[in-house]
Each structure stands twice: as structure tokens, then as C-alpha cells.
Amino acid sequence: xxxxxVQQLNALKSKKRKRVQGIKLFLYIVPFLILSFVFSYYPLHxxxxxxxxxxPPLKLSQCDFVGLQWFxxxxxxxxxxxxxxxxxxxxFAMSGLALxxxxxxxxxxxxxxxxxxxxxxxxxxxxxxVPNFISWVMVFSVAYSLFTNSGMVNTLLxxxxxxxxxxxxxxxxxxxxxxxxxxxxxxxxxWGAIMYLAAIAGVDQELYEAARVDxxxxxxxxxxxxxxxxxxxFFVLLMLSIANFLNNGLDQYYVFQNAFNKEHIQVLDxxxxxxxxxxxxxxxxxAIGMLKSIVSVTLLFVxxxxxxxxxxxxxx
Amino acid sequence: MNQITKKRKIxxxxxxxAFDILNYTxxxxxxxxCIYPFYYLIINTISSNVLSANGAINFIPQGIHFDNxxxxxxxxxxxxxxWISILRxxxxxxxxxxxxxxxGFMFTQQKMWGRRFWYRVIVITMYFNAGLIPMxxxxxxxxxxxxxxVYIIPLIVQPxxxxxxxxxxxxxxxxxxxxxxxxxxxxxxxxxxxxxxxSKPILATIAIFSAVGQWNSFYDTLIYITEQKLYSLQxxxxxYINQANSLxxxxxxxxxxxxxVMSLATQQTPTSIRMSVTVIVVLPILCIYPLFQRYFVKGIxxxxxxx
Numbered sequence: 245x246x247x248x249x250v251q252q253l254n255a256l257k258s259k260k261r262k263r264v265q266g267i268k269l270f271l272y273i274v275p276f277l278i279l280s281f282v283f284s285y286y287p288l289h290x291x292x293x294x295x296x297x298x299x300p301p302l303k304l305s306q307c308d309f310v311g312l313q314w315f316x317x318x319x320x321x322x323x324x325x326x327x328x329x330x331x332x333x334x335x336f337a338m339s340g341l342a343l344x345x346x347x348x349x350x351x352x353x354x355x356x357x358x359x360x361x362x363x364x365x366x367x368x369x370x371x372x373x374v375p376n377f378i379s380w381v382m383v384f385s386v387a388y389s390l391f392t393n394s395g396m397v398n399t400l401l402x403x404x405x406x407x408x409x410x411x412x413x414x415x416x417x418x419x420x421x422x423x424x425x426x427x428x429x430x431x432x433x434x435w436g437a438i439m440y441l442a443a444i445a446g447v448d449q450e451l452y453e454a455a456r457v458d459x460x461x462x463x464x465x466x467x468x469x470x471x472x473x474x475x476x477x478f479f480v481l482l483m484l485s486i487a488n489f490l491n492n493g494l495d496q497y498y499v500f501q502n503a504f505n506k507e508h509i510q511v512l513d514x515x516x517x518x519x520x521x522x523x524x525x526x527x528x529x530x531a532i533g534m535l536k537s538i539v540s541v542t543l544l545f546v547x548x549x550x551x552x553x554x555x556x557x558x559x560x
Numbered sequence: 561m562n563q564i565t566k567k568r569k570i571x572x573x574x575x576x577x578a579f580d581i582l583n584y585t586x587x588x589x590x591x592x593x594c595i596y597p598f599y600y601l602i603i604n605t606i607s608s609n610v611l612s613a614n615g616a617i618n619f620i621p622q623g624i625h626f627d628n629x630x631x632x633x634x635x636x637x638x639x640x641x642x643w644i645s646i647l648r649x650x651x652x653x654x655x656x657x658x659x660x661x662x663x664g665f666m667f668t669q670q671k672m673w674g675r676r677f678w679y680r681v682i683v684i685t686m687y688f689n690a691g692l693i694p695m696x697x698x699x700x701x702x703x704x705x706x707x708x709x710v711y712i713i714p715l716i717v718q719p720x721x722x723x724x725x726x727x728x729x730x731x732x733x734x735x736x737x738x739x740x741x742x743x744x745x746x747x748x749x750x751x752x753x754x755x756x757x758x759s760k761p762i763l764a765t766i767a768i769f770s771a772v773g774q775w776n777s778f779y780d781t782l783i784y785i786t787e788q789k790l791y792s793l794q795x796x797x798x799x800y801i802n803q804a805n806s807l808x809x810x811x812x813x814x815x816x817x818x819x820x821v822m823s824l825a826t827q828q829t830p831t832s833i834r835m836s837v838t839v840i841v842v843l844p845i846l847c848i849y850p851l852f853q854r855y856f857v858k859g860i861x862x863x864x865x866x867x
Contacts, residue, residue, distance in 0.1 A: 266673035269747065273666050276659060276717050277678060282702070283714045284685035290694020355583055368587045370850050371595045377845050377856075379776035381794045385801055385838040386597040389604070394831070396600055399615030434594065438857055462576060495778055499798060513692075520693045521783065533691025541688050 294531035314531040334421070335511045339489045341425045346485060348429065349436030350478055354470050356437065357444045358462070369441070372434025380495040383431055387500075388414065414500075420508035424496065439481075440474050447473045476555075483551050487544040490536050512536055598846060605629070605836045613829050632836040637788055637796060642840075645793040648711040649774040656770045657763055659716045664725025665755045669747070679726075686719045692783065699784050710784045711774070711792070721766045728762040729755060765855050772845065797837050803830070 294315075297308045319325050359365045375383070390396045391413035398410040413423075451469050460468070492511040501509045510518065512532070520529025552558050604612045608623030616622070632638065666672065667679045689695070696705070704710040732755070740750050756763075781795035791799075849856070 262671060263673070266671050269666065269669050269672040270674065270678070272747065273663060273672075273678065276663050277681065279713070279717045280682050280685055280719075283698070283717075284689070287690035287694040287698040290690055290697050293693065293697070356587060358579075358583055359587065364584070364587075368591050370853055371591045373853070373856075374598075374846065374849055375594055377772050377776070377849055378842055379778055379794055381778050381798045381801075382776075382838060382842050385797060385834060386601065388801055389601060389831070389835055389838070390597060394613065394615055396615065396618055400618065430593065433590075442857070461573075462579070498782070499778075516692050517783075521696070526693050526697075530691065530693040533693060537688060537691055544687055 290530060291534045293527050294534050296527060298525075298527045298530075300526065310527075314525075314528045315535075317528065318532070330507060331510050331512055331515045334508055335490060335492060337421045338424060338492050338511055339485075341421060342428065343482070343485060343489075345425065345429065346482055347478070348433055350440055350471070350474050352433055353437040353440035353444060353474070354466055357441060357470065358466070369434070369438075373438060374434075375431045376435035378431070380431075380499050383427060383496075384499040387427065412504075415502060415504045417505045417508055420505045424500065424509065427500075428496065439477055443474050443477055444470055479555065480551075483547045487540065487547045489543060490540050598842060601835050601839050601842075605832065605839050609829055609832050613831060628832050628836040629840070632833055632840070635833070637791070638793075638837070640789055641791050641793045641796040644708070644711075644790060645775060647708070648777075648792065649771050652712050652715055652774040653767050653771045655712055655716045656718055656721060657767045660718060660721035660725050660766055661756055661759060661763055662751060663717065663722045665729050665751055665759075666747075667722065667726045668729045682717065682722060683719045696783055705784045706787045706790060707784075708790055711777070711780060715770075715774075718770075721770070724762055724766060725759060728759055732758050761858070765858055768852055768855050775844065793837075793841050797834070797841055800830075800834050800837060 293304070295309060295311060296304060297310045297313070298304060299307060317324060318328055356365060356368060359368070378386075388395070391398070393410035393412075397413070398407075401407045402410065447469065452465055455465055455469060490512055492513055494513045494517055497509050497511050497514040498517065501514065513536075516529050516533050516536070519532065520526055548558050600618070603619075603621040604617050605628045606624050606626060607617045607621045608625065609628070611617055611622055663682070667675060669675065672678075690698075699705050699710055699714075704713070736754055736758070737750055740754055745753070776794060777792065778794040778798065781790070781792045785791065785795070
């Protein structure tokens with residue numbers, strides 16, 4: 245009887261000690277939780293500005309509560325509606341083009357793995373991935389050097405008498421979507437292929453041998469062994485890029501934008517910046533940004549759900 | 561094995577051969593397209609500025625000199641920007657590496673109160689963000705606008721890096737930690753003496769990605785900084801490019817008014833300044849990247865495990 249109580253007491257004590265230890269461990273991470281809270285959760289309170297007519301020097305309490313005015317305004321008058329429509333069109337075009345070309349890295353990896361000369365393969369792999377680690381500002385600077393009036397491309401074309409006057413590659417609105425896509429491919433293709441290359445390296449070599457014995461040629465091997473091995477990775481990345489459909493990022497479009505191409509380059513992220521930071525209205529920009537965030541999170545959930553249903557695996 | 565390779569060689573058909581040629585040509589071309597722009601910039605900055613301005617330097621440098629770099633360094637603001645960029649890269653990288661290592665390790669401690677919950681709280685922040693304006697207003701309220709620390713503090717806790725470290729630490733045998741615990745080592749001691757040294761490979765990967773990210777970052781200067789003395793090199797270069805733009809416009813439209821803008825380009829042409837600064841910014845990455853390529857590759861592979 246007494247023995248049992250002592251045991252119980254001991255168990256209680258060790259339980260308590262464990263809890264104290266648990267709390268102690270927790271205290272170590274509190275500073276980081278605070279950081280995470282301050283920079284990720286706390287800013288969400290800013291969504292409230294979307295329902296006010298916020299004018300910066302004033303405090304929020306001194307500004308008018310306007311309810312859904314900004315949301316109505318987005319689709320309210322005709323010019324605004326046309327603008328939003330164009331911005332959405334740009335966003336969908338850029339993201340759509342990126343989605344449509346998202347199989348490029350797969351092809352790139354499959355073909356690169358067909359190259360048997362090792363040093364050449366390494367050479368290609370190293371130098372095609374470099375542009376990925378250069379910022380968009382640098383890419384723009386490179387583009388500027390090559391494509392301005394006195395740039396390399398124009399002088400070359402003039403020397404060859406293909407054109408008589410320098411072509412305006414950057415200061416024009418011709419093929420803006422396509423140009424942006426091409427720059428993104430230039431920057432990202434090599435790096436995008438890296439993950440697929442690693443996946444190819446992991447494919448069991450015996451599969452190839454067996455198929456070869458069965459008389460499969462090289463193209464059949466690519467089509468029936470290499471390609472299927474890459475599809476799971478491709479699927480996950482595709483899903484993630486669908487979830488990020490509205491998040492084109494700001495950098496690329498910001499640095500390439502100018503008075504000429506503004507109409508076709510303004511994607512949602514850039515539009516939010518242009519509305520919010522360069523004048524029009526904090527509140528309107530917040531409202532748009534808020535809608536964008538909500539749609540993005542919803543897309544992520546949908547995509548995750550689809551992935552769970554079809555592959556039995558969640559992606560987040 | 562030998563026999564098989566022999567067989568394969570015999571089997572090589574003319575289609576195979578044609579495919580190989582196309583394949584090699586394609587990759588050679590694409591690789592050239594990827595590196596030529598950088599080569600073009602470099603040869604133009606070390607060639608005679610007159611030739612360069614005429615667009616005569618396309619493949620081989622001529623009239624080699626290094627005045628461009630010597631003069632560009634003297635431009636007011638550039639030294640400060642370089643210093644800011646270096647500082648943020650070093651401090652930012654150290655900060656996020658230490659924090660990710662510690663947090664990732666702590667989240668492997670089963671005894672921690674609410675471990676799974678707090679881990680989720682951190683990880684979930686990867687998937688949403690408040691948006692530009694709320695972020696800006698928050699930073700402003702915290703007095704982080706026009707403050708060097710805006711480059712560092714918001715980037716300390718990076719959920720993705722925490723996941724990487726946690727996954728890695730979980731693969732280290734738990735007996736290591738248990739043995740140290742029996743010897744009376746506290747949690748901080750275990751972290752410093754055991755976990756940190758054994759996690760070096762993953763930490764190197766995190767360090768490299770975060771260093772490149774910090775060096776390349778442009779967005780945060782654009783939004784949170786208006787004082788020129790806090791500009792990062794990337795942002796300053798962007799300003800130079802735009803000034804070259806307006807310079808050109810001014811010269812084209814009204815010849816007389818370009819005076820004060822010209823002061824930026826006293827001896828150098830705007831083009832040579834822009835190119836030299838670009839080279840200065842890009843060169844560290846061009847030099848470092850091939851050396852550390854395997855870390856980069858490893859980083860993306862470990863990352864993909866978690867999807």
C-alpha cells in the first residue's frame with residue numbers, strides 16, 4: 245500500500261520534471277516564434293486597411309471606414325475594370341506560358357543525359373545553371389547592354405545590313421509576353437533541369453539493359469523508361485506552379501517595365517506595387533493584395549486535395 | 561559488360577548519329593547563349609571605351625585597360641553600397657544559418673512542450689503572406705524602414721531551412737545525444753558540440769543559398785529603403801541603368817539640360833559605368849558558383865524530398 249503511493253508520487257514527480265523540462269525547451273524557441281509571429285502573422289492585421297480609406301499621415305482611427313468600397317471600385321467604373329482586366333490577362337498569360345513550357349526542363353534533362361561525353365555534360369550543366377543565380381536586375385542590365393540602340397545585337401544587325409535603323413527591343417510593347425517568357429527560360433531552364441537530372445541518375449540501370457535486350461532503341465528507352473521516371477517530380481512541380489498562378493513575383497516585371505510596355509507587362513504583383521507604393525492608394529493595393537493571397541491559399545488547398553486524391557500524396 | 565558496349569556500338573544507327581549531332585549542337589548553342597552575355601560585358605569593360613561605344617567589341621577585347629574599374633570604384637555611393645551588400649550577405653547568412661540550425665534541432669526534441677504545434681506554426685508561414693502594403697506598414701511601425709536591419713531580421717526565421725535541418729538532424733543517431741545527456745551536457749552544449757558540427761553539410765547548403773539570396777536581393781531595398789546610404793549594390797545598379805536611360809533621353813530631346821545628370825559619367829561613358837558595375841556585382845557569383853555547384857545541387861535535392 246505504502247509502496248504504491250511512493251511509486252505514484254515518484255511517477256508524479258518525474259511527470260512534473262518532464263513538464264518543466266518541456267517548458268524549458270520551449271522557452272529556447274520563444275524568441276524565434278516571436279520573430280515568426282511579428283513578420284508573418286502580425287502583418288495580416290494590415291488587411292483591415294482594405295476596408296478603410298487610409299491616408300498615410302493620418303492614423304487609421306481618423307480615416308473613414310468605407311466597407312467594400314475598394315472591392316466595388318475594382319469592378320465599378322469602366323476604366324478601372326478595363327485596367328484590372330488587362331492586368332489579369334497579363335498575369336494569366338505569363339503564368340499560362342510558364343505552365344505550358346514547364347515541360348522544357350524535362351526534355352532538357354532527358355536530352356542532356358543522352359550526352360555521354362562527361363566533361364561536355366558537366367560544362368553544359370555548370371554554365372546553363374549560372375544565370376539562375378544572377379538577380380533580375382543583372383539580367384536586365386545584361387539585356388540592356390545587348391539590346392539597346394548601341395548594343396551588340398543592333399550593331400551586328402546593322403553591320404550585316406539586315407536593318408538600317410536600330411530596332412527598339414526593350415522600349416517597345418511588341419511581344420512583351422513572349423520576351424518575358426524567353427528571359428525566364430534563359431534564366432531558369434538549366435537550373436530547372438537539375439532535379440530531373442538527379443532523378444535520371446537514380447533510375448535503375450538494369451531497366452535500360454533489360455529493355456535493350458528486348459530490342460528497344462534509344463528513343464524508346466527515353467520514352468518508356470526515362471520519361472516515366474521523371475513524371476512524379478514533374479507533377480509535384482506542376483501542382484506548385486498552379487498554386488502560384490497569381491504570384492508572378494515583382495522583380496522581373498519591375499526591372500523590365502517602362503513607359504512603352506507598361507500595358508502588357510503589368511502583372512498582379514507589379515500592379516499592387518504600382519498602385520500602393522507609387523501613389524494611388526494604400527487601401528486599394530491592400531484590397532487587391534488581400535484577394536490575391538486568399539485566392540492563392542485556396543488554390544494551394546485545391547491542388548493539394550487533387551494531389552491527395554490522384555496520387556495519395558500531399559504536396560505541402 | 562564489355563560485350564554489351566561492343567554490341568551497342570555496332571547497333572549505332574544513322575538516326576542515332578544524327579540525333580547525337582543535333583543534341584550536341586543544341587546544348588553547345590544554349591550554353592553559349594547562357595555565358596556569352598557575361599563574356600560580352602567583361603570584354604567590353606576592359607576594352608577601349610571608344611571602340612566599345614561604337615559596338616566594335618563583340619568577341620575579342622581590344623586596347624585592354626582597367627581604368628573603368630579604377631574609376632567606377634571612385635563613384636560616390638558605390639563603395640557604401642558594396643559595403644552594405646557585403647555586410648548584409650555576411651550577417652544575414654550567419655543569422656539565418658544559426659537560427660535554422662538551432663530551431664531545426666530544437667524541433668527534434670520530443671520532450672518539448674507543444675513541439676508539433678509550434679513546428680506547424682512556423683512551417684505554415686511558407687504558404688501565405690500578408691502582401692506588400694501590410695508588410696510595408698508593419699516594417700514602418702517597427703521602425704525598420706530606412707534601417708539596415710530590415711535586410712537581416714525578417715529573414716532570420718526561414719521555415720524551409722528549418723525543415724531541412726530538422727530532417728537532417730533526425731537522421732543523426734539519437735544515441736549521440738543520449739550519450740552526451742548522460743555525461744551531463746545541457747541542451748545548448750549538445751547543440752554546439754554535437755549537432756552543429758555534424759550538420760555541417762546541410763548548413764553549408766543553407767549558407768550558400770542564403771548568401772546568394774542576400775547578395776541578389778533587390779526587392780527589400782526597393783520597398784523599405786529610401787536613403788541612398790543604405791542602398792544595396794543591386795539597387796544602385798538599377799538606378800544607374802535608369803539614369804543612363806534618362807541621360808539618353810535628355811541628350812535626345814533637349815541638349816542643354818543634361819548637365820547635372822552628366823556628372824555621374826564625367827570620364828566614363830554611361831555604358832562603361834553600367835557594364836563595369838554589372839561585372840563587379842556578377843563576378844563573385846560567377847567565380848563562386850562553379851566551385852560550390854555540388855552544394856547547390858545537393859540543396860535542391862534535399863529540398864525536393866519534402867516537396
